[in-house]
Amino acid sequence: MFDRPFAVEIITPEQTVLKVQAVSISAPGVQGGFQVLYGHAPLLSSLGPGKVQVQEEGGVTHVYATGGGFLEVRDNHVIAMLDSAERVEDIDVERARAARDRAAERLRKHDAHVDAVRAEAALHRAINRLRIAGVS
Ligand code: ATP
Numbered sequence: 851m852f853d854r855p856f857a858v859e860i861i862t863p864e865q866t867v868l869k870v871q872a873v874s875i876s877a878p879g880v881q882g883g884f885q886v887l888y889g890h891a892p893l894l895s896s897l898g899p900g901k902v903q904v905q906e907e908g909g910v911t912h913v914y915a916t917g918g919g920f921l922e923v924r925d926n927h928v929i930a931m932l933d934s935a936e937r938v939e940d941i942d943v944e945r946a947r948a949a950r951d952r953a954a955e956r957l958r959k960h961d962a963h964v965d966a967v968r969a970e971a972a973l974h975r976a977i978n979r980l981r982i983a984g985v986s
Contacts (some may be wrong), residue, residue: 854888855907856926860914860935867935868912874905875928877921886923893923899971899978902930913938915982917975934975941983950976 855871876885878900886893897918904912919932953973956964980986 856886856888856928858904858928858930860902860904860930860932862932862935867914867932868904870904870912871907872904872928873907874903875921875930876901876903877930878902878916878918879921880918886921886928888926890923890926890928892925893921895921897921897930897932899974901978901982902932902935913982915941915979917971917978936979938982938984941979943980943983943985946976946979946983950980 853873855873858868858870858872858875859866860868874885874887876883877895878898880896880898883900884895897916897920899917900915902914902916906912914932914935914937916935917933919930921928921930949972953969953976956969957966957973
């Protein structure tokens with residue numbers, strides 16, 4: 851039963867990133883990573899920065915770095931609405947390093963004008979991109 855396909859759609863504000871029949875999707879829930887297979891109960895989950903992995907029927911696997919978003923499961927239809935989603939090969943490593951260093955510097959300064967929550971979120975997104983790209 852668990853290798854039966856179901857519909858998976860990944861969208862960002864800019865585009866539909868993926869729309870396939872899949873046998874599995876795993877996602878970085880804010881309370882921990884989880885996997886959805888055929889027949890999963892209805893679910894609405896917030897996602898944090900991490901890795902979204904979709905295994906298509908037939909074996910093709912798609913891996914994305916995401917900054918977070920929401921994932922809904924209903925009637926064997928999964929929609930992941932993500933702030934951002936980059937394929938591993940599309941991650942701009944130098945950009946992510948620059949974003950990481952900028953955010954770390956902002957946090958280090960303890961400046962009252964710096965929005966620390968925003969800087970921390972940017973730091974996590976950048977570190978996640980680097981981790982998924984396999985660099986640091
Ligand atoms: P930056 O400060 O470099 O813009 P960010 O974390 O603030 O990084 P986001 O707001 O998460 O960026 O994403 C904005 C857009 O830029 C999204 O479309 C995202 O996919 C893309 N993006 C951001 N960083 C990278 C990167 N290192 N490589 C590829 N695409 C990226």
